Amino acid sequence: MGKKVIVLGEAREGVLRNVSFEGVSAAREIADGGEVIAVLLGSDVKDLAQEMIIGGADRAVIVEDEKLVGYTSDGFAQGLLAVVEQEKPEAILIGHTALGKDLSPKIASKLGCGLVSDAVKVEVEGGNIVFTRPIYSGKAFEKKIVTDGIIFATIRPNNIPPLEKDGSRSGEISEVAAEIKDLRTIVREVAKKATQGVDLSEAKVIVAGGRGVKSEEGFEPLQELATLLGGAVGASRGACDAEYCDYSLQIGQTGKVVTPDLYIACGISGAIQHLAGMSNSKVIVAINKDPEANIFKVADYGIVGDLFEVVPMLVEEFKSLLVEA
């Protein structure tokens, strides 16, 4: 029996995030021949709805309201629940992003259902939808099923491959009217910080610095390398505690857990707490002066050397590679 699955599309500065398309792909798996419906909340989101259809959704439902232009938990919950009430899906997927993490527990509570957070894999096994998710910050994994009510999960970015986009796909885009009201939190100001557009949790490449970076300025070559590779800069707790960078960059058991395609650890010793946050990255490169550093035990490739020598050389080498390509 095919299932009806809804996926919340999430846009950042008017552009759909990759995880929204990854969500469509996971929804296809769960739907198992059923229907995948994209949900878009905001004002003027028809184009985004169309993109979700091109990304594999069968149709889209939109809720348009000026009050949904910026995220609030109250506003988005009212919008999404209006769609849930109309469509009565058997499953709901949201990206495990800042928005998804904030919104999904409220939705689950309103629906009185369970929620599997931060899934990295979705499979259908013997009629059950089985989600795999990291626990202990990736030191272990669990497989989890929903035993009662709506199947509801958040999907970790950069783990489930999206479907190929097909510009010839078409589908119905319909609108649900929802009264968005009584917002109890008001966003007064948004201050953009140093990450320069690429979010750590979604970055394909992360260049991370530890105590070996030695200062705030020491992060500059790392940022240069990250920007060149279209990636983001991260840090170990040591670097954050030493105030070389903001805590929002911290990767580890406290901090963010990341799984990029390429993780370049610069001047990071590799404490167990840090490894928990990054050791499931696809390819790990370690650059450290100390050949005994623990980070080399998880690295695919290592260079024993001074990061201030190695990183600028890497920048030059990648530049010439990118020019060739």
Add this chain to the structure above:
Amino acid sequence: MNIFVLLKRTFDTEERITITQGAINEEGAEFIINPYDEYAVEEAIQIRDNQGGEVTVVTVGNEEAEKQLRTALAMGADKAVLINTEDDLEASDQFTTAKILAEYLKDQDADIILAGNVAIDNGSGQVGPRVADLLDIPYVTTITNLEISGETVTVVRDVEGDSETIETKLPVLVTAQQGLNEPRYPSLPGIMKAKKKPLEELELDDLDLDEDDVEAKTKVVEIFLPPSKEAGRVLEGELNAQVKELVNLLHKEAKVI
């Protein structure tokens, strides 16, 4: 101010994880207050010291969690509540925990509830917002700054590196992110005092809850360790040549660039 903190006992971050008979092996492991909950405890103490009132720390768990509650009392919290589910529940999930906490909190007239934004063991980050929803109060997650002026609450929230300044009103639930404060260590006099502070123990019965009311909606079917990673290649030779080789390997062998 009537201040509550939701606290969880977790594995120490130093611990390696092993599995025995399909479950995480807890034998001999060190346990701590979930690090994010420590920020919540610290913030609660600071609010009380500035504005007056009382800090109550609450946990759902078993008797073992008494130790972490005593630590919070030693930091400076005034009262602790252990909702002991050991005899009543075999399995639980975030639905279960949130329901129990909300059932306790609904009669407490809390002005502000603080929690960690996520627990480092299960990592779901659900319980705080779920509790807020059940109590029908607003919530703000992953906060790095908090100011209370009369009924108005202004918080700074970490959103994937950006900072949002959000205004809301009491009563409210907030979840702590790193950078909110620097949690204090319990002092020796603090530890002595903590032994005499009230620690109330409740069971589901005391909250008029049945096992069925809080039955988990999800179930863990398997726990496994990630495949152990073999140490890779440490390159050799002139630094310049190593860098060239590395870029070549990433491009041609690993194919990530």
